[in-house]
Amino acid sequence: MSFIATPQSMHFAEPLPLQSGAAIADYTLAYETYGTLDAARSNAVLICHALNASHHVAGSYAGQPRSEGWWDNMVGPGKPVDTDRFFVIGINNLGSCFGSTGPADANPATGRIWGADFPVVTVEDWVNAQARLLDALGIRTLAAVMGGSLGGMQALSWTMQHPERLRHAVVIASAPNLNAENIAFNEVARRAIVTDPDFHGGNFYEHATVPKRGLRIARMVGHITYLSDDVMNEKFGRQLRRAVEDTVEGAGPGGDAAAPAAYRYTTQDVEFQIESYLRHQADKFSDYFDANTYLLITRALDYFDPARDHGGRLAEALARAQCRFLIASFTTDWRFSPARSREIVRALLDNGHDVSYAEIDAPHGHDAFLLEDPRYLALVRSYFDRIAREPATAPAAAVAPPPPVEGAAA
Amino acid sequence: MSFIATPQSMHFAEPLPLQSGAAIADYTLAYETYGTLDAARSNAVLICHALNASHHVAGSYAGQPRSEGWWDNMVGPGKPVDTDRFFVIGINNLGSCFGSTGPADANPATGRIWGADFPVVTVEDWVNAQARLLDALGIRTLAAVMGGSLGGMQALSWTMQHPERLRHAVVIASAPNLNAENIAFNEVARRAIVTDPDFHGGNFYEHATVPKRGLRIARMVGHITYLSDDVMNEKFGRQLRRAVEDTVEGAGPGGDAAAPAAYRYTTQDVEFQIESYLRHQADKFSDYFDANTYLLITRALDYFDPARDHGGRLAEALARAQCRFLIASFTTDWRFSPARSREIVRALLDNGHDVSYAEIDAPHGHDAFLLEDPRYLALVRSYFDRIAREPATAPAAAVAPPPPVEGAAA
Numbered sequence: 001m002s003f004i005a006t007p008q009s010m011h012f013a014e015p016l017p018l019q020s021g022a023a024i025a026d027y028t029l030a031y032e033t034y035g036t037l038d039a040a041r042s043n044a045v046l047i048c049h050a051l052n053a054s055h056h057v058a059g060s061y062a063g064q065p066r067s068e069g070w071w072d073n074m075v076g077p078g079k080p081v082d083t084d085r086f087f088v089i090g091i092n093n094l095g096s097c098f099g100s101t102g103p104a105d106a107n108p109a110t111g112r113i114w115g116a117d118f119p120v121v122t123v124e125d126w127v128n129a130q131a132r133l134l135d136a137l138g139i140r141t142l143a144a145v146m147g148g149s150l151g152g153m154q155a156l157s158w159t160m161q162h163p164e165r166l167r168h169a170v171v172i173a174s175a176p177n178l179n180a181e182n183i184a185f186n187e188v189a190r191r192a193i194v195t196d197p198d199f200h201g202g203n204f205y206e207h208a209t210v211p212k213r214g215l216r217i218a219r220m221v222g223h224i225t226y227l228s229d230d231v232m233n234e235k236f237g238r239q240l241r242r243a244v245e246d247t248v249e250g251a252g253p254g255g256d257a258a259a260p261a262a263y264r265y266t267t268q269d270v271e272f273q274i275e276s277y278l279r280h281q282a283d284k285f286s287d288y289f290d291a292n293t294y295l296l297i298t299r300a301l302d303y304f305d306p307a308r309d310h311g312g313r314l315a316e317a318l319a320r321a322q323c324r325f326l327i328a329s330f331t332t333d334w335r336f337s338p339a340r341s342r343e344i345v346r347a348l349l350d351n352g353h354d355v356s357y358a359e360i361d362a363p364h365g366h367d368a369f370l371l372e373d374p375r376y377l378a379l380v381r382s383y384f385d386r387i388a389r390e391p392a393t394a395p396a397a398a399v400a401p402p403p404p405v406e407g408a409a410a
Numbered sequence: 411m412s413f414i415a416t417p418q419s420m421h422f423a424e425p426l427p428l429q430s431g432a433a434i435a436d437y438t439l440a441y442e443t444y445g446t447l448d449a450a451r452s453n454a455v456l457i458c459h460a461l462n463a464s465h466h467v468a469g470s471y472a473g474q475p476r477s478e479g480w481w482d483n484m485v486g487p488g489k490p491v492d493t494d495r496f497f498v499i500g501i502n503n504l505g506s507c508f509g510s511t512g513p514a515d516a517n518p519a520t521g522r523i524w525g526a527d528f529p530v531v532t533v534e535d536w537v538n539a540q541a542r543l544l545d546a547l548g549i550r551t552l553a554a555v556m557g558g559s560l561g562g563m564q565a566l567s568w569t570m571q572h573p574e575r576l577r578h579a580v581v582i583a584s585a586p587n588l589n590a591e592n593i594a595f596n597e598v599a600r601r602a603i604v605t606d607p608d609f610h611g612g613n614f615y616e617h618a619t620v621p622k623r624g625l626r627i628a629r630m631v632g633h634i635t636y637l638s639d640d641v642m643n644e645k646f647g648r649q650l651r652r653a654v655e656d657t658v659e660g661a662g663p664g665g666d667a668a669a670p671a672a673y674r675y676t677t678q679d680v681e682f683q684i685e686s687y688l689r690h691q692a693d694k695f696s697d698y699f700d701a702n703t704y705l706l707i708t709r710a711l712d713y714f715d716p717a718r719d720h721g722g723r724l725a726e727a728l729a730r731a732q733c734r735f736l737i738a739s740f741t742t743d744w745r746f747s748p749a750r751s752r753e754i755v756r757a758l759l760d761n762g763h764d765v766s767y768a769e770i771d772a773p774h775g776h777d778a779f780l781l782e783d784p785r786y787l788a789l790v791r792s793y794f795d796r797i798a799r800e801p802a803t804a805p806a807a808a809v810a811p812p813p814p815v816e817g818a819a820a
Contacts, residue, residue, distance in 0.1 A: 020673075116678070179647070180639075180646040181643075183685065194678050220597070229591050238589070238715060265429075267530060268612070272590075308648075
């Protein structure tokens with residue numbers, strides 16, 4: 001049983017200037033906090049979320065036992081990021097659809113739903129919005145900022161945008177930018193949404209429709225890229241769909257039907273288990289995720305590229321950073337492969353920054369950053385144990401690096 | 411300048427029994443032949459096509475200089491598969507949309523367009539249909555059957571279905587079956603098509619619509635899996651779209667505009683070159699490809715699994731084969747990786763079959779099998795040179811294996 005989490009929100013009247021040149025005023029950020037801020041205000045840890053997650057990082061909502069946060073295995077009392085020692089903050093990013101101001105909300109200037117007119121937001125904009133929330137909470141310096149995937153990009157961006165406000169950055173299963181293939185998959189997802197007749201140019205709210213077909217396709221494409229080839233073959237392989245509804249005699253122990261022995265020869269119905277799984281994931285996703293948010297968040301991924309203003313030289317961009325780093329990647333992640341994390345490590349080392357790097361031999365692909373892997377959780381635990389033990393006022397350089405983790409190549 | 415090719419077609423009245431248990435009667439196969447059948451009828455080579463190709467393998471149509479066949483670099487006078495020596499046959503498969511009977515044709519039994527009611531066809535069905543055409547052409551034995559990707563699956567299936575009718579099988583960039591990830595990508599493409607409102611359950615012909623949105627998404631997904639990460643990064647990387655239409659001053663030599671320096675911050679318009687390329691490929695494809703054919707052909711891919719009737723033991727399935735094999739794969743092909751070709755090689759070796767295997771270090775991913783790679787073309791040329799020199803009546807075992815090809819790991 002998880003602890004009880006309570007969502008909060010804060011309103012910001014002052015316009016936030018955005019990277020695009022636009023600005024957004026009168027916006028709300030949804031957030032949650034776990035643990036207690038210490039008297040020196042030195043034990044705050046910010047968790048940044050990836051594509052479809054939210055401020056609800058850990059714990060469960062009262063009366064909703066199945067509402068665990070998305071990183072509940074990582075954050076909480078006694079967990080690797082221990083809320084008995086750290087004051088942990090989760091923030092829903094601007095443009096999302098879980099409580100912070102986003103495209104489904106009304107634009108206060110016009111009274112109409114933002115829809116496709118919601119301003120394009122970037123990783124850098126999110127970081128600035130997060131910094132304002134920290135200001136409002138009275139937190140000047142973070143013990144650490146941490147995130148996986150797109151969340152890792154935010155953590156990395158923090159080290160360049162607000163270098164003086166961090167002691168540590170933990171960047172997991174991330175990349176210094178998207179490559180052409182990553183952008184291509186995002187584009188497929190966006191085209192599926194935008195060309196769904198129910199999208200109505202992004203103003204589907206006023207037509208009382210939801211572009212579910214497009215959202216389903218987007219989720220299927222995304223999901224394939226989150227999983228490794230290996231884990232897909234192990235979990236599904238070429239298994240045919242268990243035909244629970246087809247036959248009662250076929251039902252095995254626990255009510256499951258046995259896999260059918262013969263092909264049904266159908267082009268439109270489910271034949272293989274992997275199809276059934278993807279359709280199920282797609283249906284779930286299309287029930288809760290906002291289509292305009294999907295466009296905005298995938299674009300934020302596409303646009304992130306801190307080396308861009310430095311002629312492609314990532315080391316030059318990261319020269320500003322002052323904190324210590326833990327970078328981790330997973331061997332079977334083909335969305336953001338270890339090679340991409342190594343680019344970050346190399347750029348940090350070029351600057352003489354203090355960086356620990358672990359390449360974790362995990363079978364689950366990109367999704368591994370969310371999963372229960374003992375070596376991975378031990379790595380993060382070890383890193384945060386040391387952060388907790390460092391004198392609150394000590395400069396980052398006084399902290400010893402964590403010991404090598406068994407099974408993880410440093 | 412390519413030689414002149416002439417499409418032909420043959421009608422078959424007798425029903426063809428299909429693997430699904432159905433049958434199809436009164437069907438037509440479109441085909442082309444190049445070169446001359448020798449007196450002993452021993453120099454015929456059958457070329458099997460992949461997903462979106464056809465019987466138009468080589469040459470150009472009279473008066474259409476830009477109508478080269480899809481394997482024109484491989485097949486023709488003086489080419490690796492030399493039509494001065496071989497009688498080469500290309501056949502459009504049943505269910506396709508380039509001249510052979512398919513879903514866009516009328517069902518002679520009802521007079522209505524087949525649409526979604528066209529029977530599900532498999533690789534094995536195609537092979538049997540191809541064998542009937544060879545019968546009609548008076549060809550009992552093939553010097554070789556050859557194909558890449560799905561075409562390679564047909565070549566492999568020939569060696570099991572009609573082992574006595576072949577001397578050689580050339581199987582390029584193929585696999586003994588699809589893995590879960592392959593099926594998953596096919597399923598995304600099919601869902602995009604089937605959920606397009608213009609699909610009308612597959613009977614869009616009578617609604618005078620075409621599910622172009624779905625076809626576009628299907629093509630984009632497919633295209634990404636045909637290219638390697640490396641070649642995508644080299645060709646497109648993170649380049650922004652050259653804004654030819656935005657500015658005349660920006661136009662460089664040859665009318666190309668320079669890449670813009672700044673992001674435009676847009677979620678629905680093209681920002682990156684890779685997006686522009688994918689949209690262009692998608693538009694082209696949706697103009698000519700039949701949506702029901704896409705479903706049928708991807709399903710044929712999904713269903714192919716010769717080991718299935720042998721408890722997953724591919725070697726057992728291939729025990730029947732009597733011919734010699736050339737298997738080739740490409741190092742950067744992540745759709746049908748070299749590991750999948752090696753599964754075939756291992757199963758052949760387990761049977762003591764004569765097999766040459768080349769793993770070609772090419773950067774282009776799965777698409778490499780269609781491209782101009784000197785080592786690849788030399789490998790095929792060398793193999794076919796030896797077939798041409800073998801006595802027409804000699805058993806396959808009398809042919810020496812080709813010498814190792816430079817740069818290709820045997």
